[in-house]
Amino acid sequence: MSRWKELPTELHPHVHQLIVRLRRLKDRDGLSTRQLAARTGYSARSWQRYLNGRSLPPREAVEAIARYGGDDPTRLLALHEIATERWAEGRNVTAVGAPVTPVPTPAEQQPYGRYPRALVAAGAVALALSVSTAVLLAVQLADARTQLADERAGMVGATPAIVSESLVPVLYTCRLEQRDGRWYAGLSRTTDTILAYTHVGPVVAEAQCLLRRAGIAPGEIDGIFGPQTQHAVERVQKREGLVVDGVIGPHTWKALREAAAK
Secondary structure (H helix, E strand, C coil), X not given: CCCCCCCCCCCCHHHHHHHHHHHHHHHHHCCCHHHHHHHHCCCHHHHHHHHCCCXXXXXXXXXXXXXXCCCCHHHHHHHHHHHHHXXXXXXXXXXXXXXXXXXXXXXXXXXXXXXXXXXXXXXXXXXXXXXXXXXXXXXXXXXXXXXXXXXXHHHCCCCCXXXXXXXXXXXXXXXXXXXXXXXXXXXXXXXXXXXXXXXXXXXXXXXHHHHHHCCCCCCCCCCECCHHHHHHHHHHHHHCCCCXXXXXXXXXXXXXXXXXXX
């Protein structure tokens, strides 16, 4: 087990939580930073900075250590998105969960006076709600993935699954065919179902198949509308001149079903 240094006290709690999770993955496999670098493609010095809280690891590094550690990257990637948003804020925290209260100078107080307590309280409530919402979405996404995996295990009956570091569960198969100038993947024939972040099911898998056929990788064809799928949708929308909102509606379905393969 590595003897870790204490993380900087100014880190935001979500950044602190992400780094602790990454440290546990490294310790569980007993890897040195050099071995970790060889497996993930990021240098040993980079991992020293990431694991000691001196810089925030990129999304690809988090996904790499999760996969090589035999862990499901979905929850880690969701936590990484939250930590990225809070990284700058973490520099203004003196201890986990203890924000620094700035002292206004006389010049700042003269034109505006003191902020009303009600305004400060409203800001604190809004911040707490936004953090709670982000955490809830991350948990929902991870729970949806677990539920789909359980359903798949029930369908295969007595055939046991072999769990290993290299196992990548594929819940849906793309069976692409073209009819009347439109492409279908055998999972849904919808042209107007609204799909957005955290939605799950075969309709999402249909969209993922069409995204992959269009040359934009959405991640695994797992029927989970997660961060990678959302980014892929935004790329298609930008390429096709649509409104870039990461939500699949009638116009995006039309673009996916009629897009030429890349």
